[in-house]
Amino acid sequence: MAGTVALKRGGRWSPWLFAIPALGVYVAFLVYPALSSLWFSLTNWDGLSASYKFVGLSNYFKLPHDPVVVTAVKNNLIWTVVTIAVPTAIGLLLAIALNGKVRGKPILRLVFYTPAVLPLVSIASIWGWLYNPQYGAINSALRAIGLDGLAQAWLGQDSTALWAVMVPAIWLRTGFPMLLYLAALQGIPNELYEAATVDGATKWQQFWHITMPSLRPAHYIVLALSLIDSFKVFDLIYAMTYGGPGTSTQVMGTWMYFNVFQYYQAGYGTAIAVVITLVAIAVGIPYVRSQTREAS
Amino acid sequence: MNSFSRRGFLGLTSAAALGAGLSACTGGGTSTGGGATQSASNDLRLFTYEGDETIGLLKAQIKKFDAQNGTTTTVDSLPGSGAAVYPDKLRTELLGGKGPDIWRIWGGQIGSPFAKAKQALDLTPYYSKYGWDSKINTAAIGGMTFDGVKSGVPFVSLGIGAWYNKSLFAKAGVSAAPTTYAELEAVNDKLVAVGVTPCGLGGKYGWDIMRLFEYLLEHTAGPALHDKLLTGAESWDRPEVVEAFTLFKKWQDKKWLPQGALGLDPADIEPGYVQGKTAYTITGPWTEAAAILNAKKSPSAFGNFELPTGQKPARHSGFVEGYMINAKTGNADKAAALLDFIVQPATQKAMQISASTVKGAEPDPKALPLSAEWSQKYGSNPFYTIQDQAFPKKQADQYFSVQSDLLQGSVAPDAAKKMQDIVSAWAKS
Numbered sequence: 001m002a003g004t005v006a007l008k009r010g011g012r013w014s015p016w017l018f019a020i021p022a023l024g025v026y027v028a029f030l031v032y033p034a035l036s037s038l039w040f041s042l043t044n045w046d047g048l049s050a051s052y053k054f055v056g057l058s059n060y061f062k063l064p065h066d067p068v069v070v071t072a073v074k075n076n077l078i079w080t081v082v083t084i085a086v087p088t089a090i091g092l093l094l095a096i097a098l099n100g101k102v103r104g105k106p107i108l109r110l111v112f113y114t115p116a117v118l119p120l121v122s123i124a125s126i127w128g129w130l131y132n133p134q135y136g137a138i139n140s141a142l143r144a145i146g147l148d149g150l151a152q153a154w155l156g157q158d159s160t161a162l163w164a165v166m167v168p169a170i171w172l173r174t175g176f177p178m179l180l181y182l183a184a185l186q187g188i189p190n191e192l193y194e195a196a197t198v199d200g201a202t203k204w205q206q207f208w209h210i211t212m213p214s215l216r217p218a219h220y221i222v223l224a225l226s227l228i229d230s231f232k233v234f235d236l237i238y239a240m241t242y243g244g245p246g247t248s249t250q251v252m253g254t255w256m257y258f259n260v261f262q263y264y265q266a267g268y269g270t271a272i273a274v275v276i277t278l279v280a281i282a283v284g285i286p287y288v289r290s291q292t293r294e295a296s
Numbered sequence: 297m298n299s300f301s302r303r304g305f306l307g308l309t310s311a312a313a314l315g316a317g318l319s320a321c322t323g324g325g326t327s328t329g330g331g332a333t334q335s336a337s338n339d340l341r342l343f344t345y346e347g348d349e350t351i352g353l354l355k356a357q358i359k360k361f362d363a364q365n366g367t368t369t370t371v372d373s374l375p376g377s378g379a380a381v382y383p384d385k386l387r388t389e390l391l392g393g394k395g396p397d398i399w400r401i402w403g404g405q406i407g408s409p410f411a412k413a414k415q416a417l418d419l420t421p422y423y424s425k426y427g428w429d430s431k432i433n434t435a436a437i438g439g440m441t442f443d444g445v446k447s448g449v450p451f452v453s454l455g456i457g458a459w460y461n462k463s464l465f466a467k468a469g470v471s472a473a474p475t476t477y478a479e480l481e482a483v484n485d486k487l488v489a490v491g492v493t494p495c496g497l498g499g500k501y502g503w504d505i506m507r508l509f510e511y512l513l514e515h516t517a518g519p520a521l522h523d524k525l526l527t528g529a530e531s532w533d534r535p536e537v538v539e540a541f542t543l544f545k546k547w548q549d550k551k552w553l554p555q556g557a558l559g560l561d562p563a564d565i566e567p568g569y570v571q572g573k574t575a576y577t578i579t580g581p582w583t584e585a586a587a588i589l590n591a592k593k594s595p596s597a598f599g600n601f602e603l604p605t606g607q608k609p610a611r612h613s614g615f616v617e618g619y620m621i622n623a624k625t626g627n628a629d630k631a632a633a634l635l636d637f638i639v640q641p642a643t644q645k646a647m648q649i650s651a652s653t654v655k656g657a658e659p660d661p662k663a664l665p666l667s668a669e670w671s672q673k674y675g676s677n678p679f680y681t682i683q684d685q686a687f688p689k690k691q692a693d694q695y696f697s698v699q700s701d702l703l704q705g706s707v708a709p710d711a712a713k714k715m716q717d718i719v720s721a722w723a724k725s
Contacts, residue, residue, distance in 0.1 A: 046409070047387065047391070048387060048391070048410065048412075048413035048415055049413040050414065128561065132560075132564075133554070133555040133559070133560075134554060134573075153555055153557075153558065154556070154559070155559030156499070156557065156558040156560065158706070161559065241559065242380070242501055244499070244501075244502070244559075244700065245558040245559065245700040245704065246698075246700035247697055258693075261384040261387065261388070262380075262383070262689050262693075263688070264409050264413075264688075265690075
């Protein structure tokens with residue numbers, strides 16, 4: 001009762017008063033920097049000088065004429081498709097396997113999820129060594145089994161560098177969908193499978209007609225979050241290939257960084273950042289809407 | 297709370313996750329620096345990229361300065377980061393906060409942006425006060441002078457040459473360092489014949505493997521033309537450059553470079569000559585402390601030589617490094633006093649600087665015999681600017697991209713045309 005009275009006293013502003021501290025942090029650390037970035041993308045600021053000029057949308061008009069942007073967009077698309085499809089498929093298979101009667105389930109879960117919590121720079125170093133053309137374990141293993149012809153300079157040639165970086169990305173991104181699917185699988189009532197068995201449905205039919213439809217919300221979350229994650233790829237590329245050889249493994253995230261921090265073209269670099277963010281927002285809107293619909 | 301509010305909040309929190317993308321991408325709103333002078337104090341902060349093997353020597357000398365001057369100097373280092381990473385960190389510090397009072401930096405186009413943006417103090421008054429013009433190598437001062445403004449104090453002027461493993465040379469039947477380019481090629485062939493990779497360079501960041509190309513360009517173009525090429529005064533679309541590109545490709549095709557050199561990290565492959573994995577590398581005198589002594593090896597097992605160009609004058613690649621003072625520091629006088637202390641011959645000797653810009657601070661033959669030998673033999677030879685300092689980083693990266701495509705066979709040696717496009721666009725800007 002007392003609470004109700006207090007709420008009435010505060011009127012419809014009460015919830016907002018409670019939200020002010022969190023909103024303050026959000027505005028200071030997200031909204032303001034984002035708007036500043038948006039402003040700088042409309043300038044020719046070099047990222048160091050005290051002065052800059054307003055140049056309107058010219059940084060945005062330059063983007064399609066930048067050959068590295070074309071390469072970066074193409075790489076982002078390849079990266080997105082591969083690092084969503086493969087870890088999701090493997091994660092689903094692992095979840096189904098771990099959902100059955102498997103011994104040592106908690107340990108296996110931990111083993112598959114561990115790469116997801118390792119620092120990315122460590123992962124980059126580990127895989128950098130594995131890929132070393134002369135002394136790396138991958139080429140050594142290939143030579144040991146007589147496949148010398150397949151031993152490559154994995155990170156040292158345009159044709160394989162991006163694919164080579166995607167392997168550790170897949171390795172570390174498999175744990176997340178696996179855990180989500182595992183949780184979702186455990187929520188499917190057993191009675192559905194029992195009824196299907198009585199009706200003579202095969203395991204394959206049960207998978208397609210019971211498991212997959214029941215996993216729809218999990219698919220959606222995995223897809224949306226993986227998609228946003230894929231657009232923000234930066235660290236593995238930066239640490240393993242530095243965008244090279246040449247510019248062959250540049251993605252939008254690394255190219256933004258190079259322009260802002262290394263080429264003293266902060267205006268142009270932030271324009272790239274704005275584009276990345278707009279794409280991520282466009283992709284994220286359906287997810288946000290689904291979450292708010294579910295909550296209400 | 298009504299349903300609108302609840303949905304609104306959920307929407308806000310979800311949107312926050314997306315908004316984080318933009319603010320994280322760009323580092324957000326920043327002070328654009330300039331003008332605001334900090335208050336004076338006895339506290340100084342020096343930012344450097346000194347390696348673990350030498351940082352103790354620097355700190356010991358700074359402690360000495362502090363004791364004499366009543367200052368407290370904090371030394372922060374980002375070891376092993378190289379010119380590909382350190383300037384980013386420095387820039388972020390300068391924009392995100394007050395930044396260090398003093399920072400170490402390379403000359404040429406790496407230090408230039410800090411001077412042009414007026415983040416670095418004009419040190420002309422201190423050059424007069426301390427007489428640095430007469431104490432420090434004039435050419436080195438030129439490497440830290442931008443648009444006529446002396447923005448840095450160079451303390452080291454480093455020459456790049458070949459540093460080799462004597463036992464691997466002996467294994468290949470090579471008894472003396474090559475004195476002509478043809479001899480160098482013959483040495484490479486002999487090394488490959490006994491299963492040794494000749495030249496250990498890595499292309500991950502571009503700058504390391506570029507040292508080979510700049511040497512080949514000096515060999516084919518000669519000093520006068522090479523210098524004009526670097527300033528855009530001559531076209532790159534010419535036979536001498538095509539020849540240099542052709543030789544560059546030859547080095548890879550004949551396996552004179554490590555397999556997959558383009559993807560190798562210089563930090564991993566450069567010390568290969570000390571570990572016995574490669575016969576030599578192209579580097580500077582710091583390698584004696586950083587690679588040889590650090591690996592507890594005797595310098596007598598190694599040697600160095602100036603890469604033979606067949607040109608007159610004989611030149612090698614080189615660069616300067618020095619210190620700049622923050623234009624916003626409130627401690628400019630104390631910072632300048634510290635720099636003067638650092639460029640004293642005694643301090644330079646105590647810090648085991650292997651290629652000091654100061655007379656009377658030559659490397660000690662007992663402590664650094666190979667550096668002393670390099671200094672005596674080649675130290676007075678002229679040098680051409682190392683190419684990642686000759687061009688702004690963007691152009692240097694584009695330049696390396698051409699070299700990378702060439703080594704992979706996706707462009708022919710007539711890629712000299714591409715280089716001309718890059719350099720002429722830069723020269724115009």
